[in-house]
Amino acid sequence: MTLDKAKKGSKVKIININNKDIKSQAIRIGLFEGAVFMCSEKLPGGPVILQNKLQEIAIGRGLAVSIDVEGV
DSSP, rough: OOGGGGOOOOOEEEEOOOHHHHHHHHHHTTOOOOOOEEEEETTTEEEEEEEEEEEEEEOOOOHHHHHHEEEE
């Protein structure tokens, strides 16, 4: 499944980031294959908010469709 389909409150593990350009930028903010996050919020038509300990990252829907995840 892709990140945009994750349910609020669920834990997800990043399996693959399908865009090479985005992948290198995502690593800088802690998004990498194997990382586990909680989907803390999904704004209607807006970003998906991921949380890992005290860090929160907002991922736009356009980017979220190119990130493959699995439930943990």
